[in-house]
Amino acid sequence: MAPATRSILWFRRDLRLGDHPALLAAMDAASQVLPVFVLDPRLLATDTPRSRRLLASLRSLSKDTGGALVIRHGHPADVIPRLAAQVGAQQVHVSRETTPYGRRRDEAVETALAADGRELVATGTPYAVGPGRIVNRSGSPYQVFTPFAKAWHEHGRPAPAARPERIPWLRDDVRGDPLPEAPAMEAGEAAALKRWETFLHNGLTAYDDERDRPDLDTTSRLSAPLKYGEIHPRTILADIATHSAGRSEAARTYVTELVWREFYADVLWHRPDSAWHDLRPELARLPYDSGDETDRLVDAWREGRTGYPIVDAGMRQLLEEGWMHNRVRMITASFLTKDLHVWWPVGAQHFLDHLVDGDIASNNHSWQWVAGTGTDASPYVRVFNPVTQGKRFDPDGEYVRRWVPELRHLPGRAVHEPWKHDNGYDDEYPRPVIDHDDERKETLARYDHARR
Numbered sequence: 001m002a003p004a005t006r007s008i009l010w011f012r013r014d015l016r017l018g019d020h021p022a023l024l025a026a027m028d029a030a031s032q033v034l035p036v037f038v039l040d041p042r043l044l045a046t047d048t049p050r051s052r053r054l055l056a057s058l059r060s061l062s063k064d065t066g067g068a069l070v071i072r073h074g075h076p077a078d079v080i081p082r083l084a085a086q087v088g089a090q091q092v093h094v095s096r097e098t099t100p101y102g103r104r105r106d107e108a109v110e111t112a113l114a115a116d117g118r119e120l121v122a123t124g125t126p127y128a129v130g131p132g133r134i135v136n137r138s139g140s141p142y143q144v145f146t147p148f149a150k151a152w153h154e155h156g157r158p159a160p161a162a163r164p165e166r167i168p169w170l171r172d173d174v175r176g177d178p179l180p181e182a183p184a185m186e187a188g189e190a191a192a193l194k195r196w197e198t199f200l201h202n203g204l205t206a207y208d209d210e211r212d213r214p215d216l217d218t219t220s221r222l223s224a225p226l227k228y229g230e231i232h233p234r235t236i237l238a239d240i241a242t243h244s245a246g247r248s249e250a251a252r253t254y255v256t257e258l259v260w261r262e263f264y265a266d267v268l269w270h271r272p273d274s275a276w277h278d279l280r281p282e283l284a285r286l287p288y289d290s291g292d293e294t295d296r297l298v299d300a301w302r303e304g305r306t307g308y309p310i311v312d313a314g315m316r317q318l319l320e321e322g323w324m325h326n327r328v329r330m331i332t333a334s335f336l337t338k339d340l341h342v343w344w345p346v347g348a349q350h351f352l353d354h355l356v357d358g359d360i361a362s363n364n365h366s367w368q369w370v371a372g373t374g375t376d377a378s379p380y381v382r383v384f385n386p387v388t389q390g391k392r393f394d395p396d397g398e399y400v401r402r403w404v405p406e407l408r409h410l411p412g413r414a415v416h417e418p419w420k421h422d423n424g425y426d427d428e429y430p431r432p433v434i435d436h437d438d439e440r441k442e443t444l445a446r447y448d449h450a451r452r
């Protein structure tokens, strides 16, 4: 019998076993595969909803590998080469990482492995079309969404990779570090696939009409599973293409949302600096507020005490659930940048600290889109009015009453304007910290000045 050969599958944003090209490549390369996850100190530096969600997903993956998954604490550039040497693996397989931090980390690991005659092999990415692949006729990246989306559709994508029937995990030879405790929560590949199937069969057709309604909460809630790679977007797109619901207008809208995710990853690939710096240079001159009074206002925003009900509902949902509806993310982000005149990275960091789906590309570029410093192609400055947005997208006030108990005594849409009701402040809901109409004018003046 030929001696056993070994490869390593180093999991990162791909915590699943189905539709996993890097897993298949690791199996092709050797007769036994060691599954590994490295708990980089920066992943657990703070106890956040995102770090807890990651631990829950790892617990599930560990079960799915029958306990073979090896967890190691430390820096990947130390841990991975040491493990490869220990088990005699010539190749370490990964799904290609596309964020600035992930790319730098992988380069360091690749160099350390090469010094020992070993190889880092990247197959596939967390996206249907790998970031960097879509370019225009002159070979440049797209700056705005619509032409990118058209080119993305024309480019096509591979079919999902087959789920292996049996995976020859390497067991017993390597001791792992213990996985820190995580609270019980929905996580892992099986839960992601179930959530997706339920949405495909029961939620997709209503998506077009209801996706902007935070009170109904009928979006797919797949952002965290996609963030951790518990499901790959290729699987979703393939199901949509073959399912009858996939022919609806709603399905087209849903695919467009997934393409936004691909677009932002592509922007970050080409412009790694855009993670924390304004994409549009002409708006880098925009003046922002700072100082003690601004800090006080930012604290009120973070804690859901601005006196604008839909803003406060969203910010409280974020703190409590680690999630917020997309429409409310836009309203709260607009409030920080255009009503409080605070530079978007302050808000982006707060979201990343609290969102279970916190993703540097989608989050920071969505923030730039709202702030007007990013990829929004609109020729005017968009300022969301928190009152009219509340009345339009939470028409019966259900969402606000769910998250803001001080307003529960107000019926229907009255919750959006407590100042219009004699009993509006009976339960000590805070008064508005700013006047939206005044701040809107101030924002328009600042943008006008910066552009000139």
Ligand SMILES: Cc1cc2nc3c(=O)[nH]c(=O)nc-3n(C[C@H](O)[C@H](O)[C@H](O)COP(=O)(O)OP(=O)(O)OC[C@H]3O[C@@H](n4cnc5c(N)ncnc54)[C@H](O)[C@@H]3O)c2cc1C
Binding pocket: 211, 219, 220, 221, 222, 223, 224, 226, 227, 257, 258, 260, 261, 264, 324, 325, 326, 327, 329, 330, 333, 351, 355, 357, 358, 359, 360, 362, 363, 364, 366, 367, 370
């Ligand atoms: C200020 C701000 C910050 C955001 N931060 C994040 C973040 O950290 N992580 C994140 O995944 N999304 C982020 N989004 C995008 C969007 O709000 C979430 O993806 C969505 O609310 C997740 O809920 P869902 O899965 O039910 O979405 P659905 O409406 O069911 O959409 C399906 C999927 O499409 C993708 N998607 C939808 N809208 C967007 C969008 N605007 N940009 C990029 N991808 C999108 C997501 O992967 C989502 O899971 C942010 C949006 C804003 C305005």
